[in-house]
Amino acid sequence: MESYASRTTLKAGIVGAGIAGASCAGTLAAAGWEVDVFDKARGAGGRLSTRHIEQGWATLGSPFISAKRDPFRSQLRDWVRQGWLAPVRGGIWQGRATLSWAQAQLQNHYRPTIEPSQLVRRVMGNARLHPLSRVSALQPRTIILENGEVRGDFDCVICSVPTPQAIPMLDALPLLRERLTDVRYRPVWSFLMRWDGGPAADVIKFDDHLLDLAVRQTSDGPGLWAVHSSHEFAETYLDASEMEASNRAASALMGLLGLPWPVEIEASHLWRYARPETSVGGFWLGDRENRVALIGDGIAGVGVERAWESGLRLAQVLIQSKEELAV
Template sequence: MKTNWDVIVIGAGMAGLSAAQQLRAAGKDVLVLEKSRGVGGRMATRRTDAGQWDHGAQYFTARSATFRRQIALWLRANVVSRWHEPIYAWDGTTLQASSPQQRFVGKPTMNAPLRAMAAQLVIELSAQVSCISRSCGAWSVHSESKTWQAPELVLAIPAPQVARLLPATHPLQAATAQVTMQPCWAVMISSKHAIHLPFAGLFVNETNVNDDVLSWIALDSSKAGRSGQHWVLHASVAWSLAHLDDTPDMVIDALCQAFSRLLKQWGQSKPSWQAATAHRWLYARGNAEAPITQDASDGLAIAGDWLAGGRVEGAYLSGVAAADILLTHSAN
């Protein structure tokens, strides 16, 4: 693969791919680098012989006209569907329907729309970027075995990773270093028998409920293109922080016990859990408290959901915004 490009995008999550898509549409020669083995970021799906689970982002909504247009394209391509199943909230005493809104999921997996975007792009997977540098009007991006160069660069990764890559003297380094991102442990389990509950997804009030262990419960197999009895449990931020270095087995045990206690409280018999696995999202949630100003005077832009409210839509819009910043700068 060649090493010189118009733009290099680091990160193949929603923010990175939306930026790359916009830049490619404008005629730029774009390379996307991704440290993982697949695209999607936190819009991830875990597949095993026992089934599949969307263990990161659970669904997404659309408030802006820009993102609604993109979702319409995904719906027509059959890589996104509406999630019509009921979503409830639990405050420790009452189960009640959550606020009604139109929710969407990838079909048949959460990362399906990102794979559709990626199909039109040049992406190098398992590319762990170790450092970046700039000289003679171009950015050099280094991994252990390769170096790529481009006059323009998009960092579409979590704020702490942006701060580590940026030179200490870069004007965005201090701003990104101040952004705090929070972890989330996710547990993926299956039940041998159906569990009959009035909801497919549940927000758990994290204050004085169930020892503050859980924040979200979902019957993942209730989404279009899925089957079986596959559940996703997300731990609360507080619990995840307190148990950041626990082993996966310890996390599975704690979250399954917390779910079982809730089921007992709701009059359900204790299920027989199967195919349990866990994943730690180190940078699951984050939001820049103050706006971060970008001028792309050196050909660099940043993107990520943490720049725009922490939602999937925010990630998409931040990628579009980063592309627009670079295109505006290069046109001047």
């Protein structure tokens, strides 16, 4: 068998085209690896995916991207220079109509100025994306698709989906699967809604146990908002229909904003694995013998920053390992 060190071009197969998978894929591709990314959705993005609407786009996923430290803080500044992001400034209110509104601040928070899914795809660089490609199993150096297609002979297989979705893929890799059993996620319902009235804000942080956040969507006129529920709301309506969850959220929103007229609901989505309550720890989890690794927020912790850095760190280790073996 051809050795890892002697191969001219190394190959990686990545499951999941969210920010963790994209970060890993783009870094490896820039180093000369041949990278294939498989995702069950129609395109890249994961929880930074885009919803196309009549006059533009909106997002029901992560409303902001924030950074606490380098290297992600430097990366966000670079994306600002490229015109992909803009800092969140002003127009931020917290409270509820029945009590009072107060101005608030979000430090080191950014909003996409291009479609978030496009941003993730650009992070992926020259890696090949295979959309609508649902993966059923991972095996040593091998990815098996739901349609029965077997993609093997990868130098490394990397899984970047939420851990509850990864576990069923890992029957052939019990040591990895067992490490994931204690990871728990909390859900969020997100809605696209239109209304008139309320505070003159771009971002509303609710003091409430049902709804968490509303963010104005600027690509389709001033009246469209993405509304994000609390974890408690989503857990209560985890198995509810979209209609029931949407109506409950709209009723809560009208009360919080003091709206006299009904809210128009345009779309909704349940993020069943929105936020890891626990994580494995570290930036990645690997099975060196079988050349399979796991990345993402279920491994590294909450947020876009941790997911991005998880993919970056694993890619750097793989690149460095190749360089050391070649010496």
